[in-house]
Amino acid sequence: MELTEAIRQRRSTREYSKEPIDKQYIIDMIECARLAPSAANRQPWYFVVLENEKKNKVAQIMQAQLNATTHVLDSKDSATHAYNATSSVKGSIQVIEQTPILILVFRERKEDWLEGDYLSIGCAVEHMCLKATELGLGTLWIRDVVYTRDKIAEAIGYNTMELVTGLAVGKSIEYPYERHKKGLDEIMTWL
């Protein structure tokens, strides 16, 4: 598949079949992440692939936190972007329960490299999303894991690192419409 075609076809998908995924596909995706650019070539990422009970444990931790939460999560964002993190977390839990694979992406704890490392990890995750598209797999980037990042990291034994994001991967049973994207005229100026 041409790169531009993969970019055009990629969607965040939230409905997955339980069909197991060929292990080699996940390795191929992480191989693409490995080749991503990174600030100062720090390659600050670490990938943990979860299936079955380990994956479901993540959903359980998120659900327990949600049950114990009385306020709206991330209220600053909610006010400015009409974004309701609580309902997003609910949806993300459902996806984690459905999907056969959840990849958790960690960064080593080095505060002076915070911003560069996050940008680098974003590149790596997008490489995985595009490779998955090429392989005919669906993905959902799940930042919602950050609300329970320490508990999740501890539960799977990686609490020396910071959990940055999750990526659900599986055979998608939906192909969503293309979400609204801003036009070029709205996002760029050529001076």
Ligand SMILES: Cc1cc2nc3c(=O)[nH]c(=O)nc-3n(C[C@H](O)[C@H](O)[C@H](O)COP(=O)(O)O)c2cc1C
């Ligand atoms: C950094 C990042 C974090 C995201 N976190 C979540 C999430 O926690 N839960 C979720 O349902 N979608 C999440 N998404 C998916 C976005 O909602 C989605 O990319 C956006 O609505 C645009 O849709 P598209 O990916 O199909 O173009 C995330 C996407 C990105 C890039």
